[in-house]
Amino acid sequence: MKYNPVKVLYIVAGFLALGLGALGVVLPVLPTTPFLLVASFCFAKGSARFHTWFCSTRLYKNHLDSFVKSRAMTRKTKIRILIPASAMLILAFIFMPSVHGRIAIGVVMCFKYYYFIFRIKTIPVDKLKGTEDLT
Structure with missing residues (x-):
C-alpha cells in the first residue's frame, strides 16, 4: 500500500x-x-x-445525521449550538477595545442567527426519531 x-x-x-x-x-x-x-x-x-x-x-x-441528510436540525440542536457560540461572541464583544472589532463581531452574530433561523430548516423531534428508525 x-x-x-x-x-x-x-x-x-x-x-x-x-x-x-x-x-x-x-x-x-x-x-x-x-x-x-x-x-x-x-x-x-x-x-x-x-x-x-x-x-x-x-x-x-x-x-450530524439529520443535518447531513436533509440540511435540517431540531430546535433543541439549534439552541445547543447557538447558546455557547453566542456566549463566546458576547464575551469577545465585551472585551474588544476596538469599535471596528465590535462591529465585526456584531455582524458575525447577526449572520449566525440569520443562517440558523432562515437557512437551516427546523424539524420536529418526532420526525427525526422516525427517520432514525428507518436507517
Whole structure:
C-alpha cells in the first residue's frame, strides 16, 4: 500500500476534530456540531474506512445525521449550538477595545442567527426519531 502523507494528515485532523467534538458534548462552551462536521470532512478525504466507521457512530447519528441528510436540525440542536457560540461572541464583544472589532463581531452574530433561523430548516423531534428508525 502506498504511503500518502496528505491522507494521513486528514486522518489525524479528523481524529483531533472528533476529540474536540466529543468534548463539546460534555462541555457547554465548546460547540459539538462544527467539530464533527470537520471530522466528517477530514475522514472522507483521508480514508473511506474511517469515514464509514465515523458515520456509523452514535455521536455522528445524534448530532450530524439529520443535518447531513436533509440540511435540517431540531430546535433543541439549534439552541445547543447557538447558546455557547453566542456566549463566546458576547464575551469577545465585551472585551474588544476596538469599535471596528465590535462591529465585526456584531455582524458575525447577526449572520449566525440569520443562517440558523432562515437557512437551516427546523424539524420536529418526532420526525427525526422516525427517520432514525428507518436507517
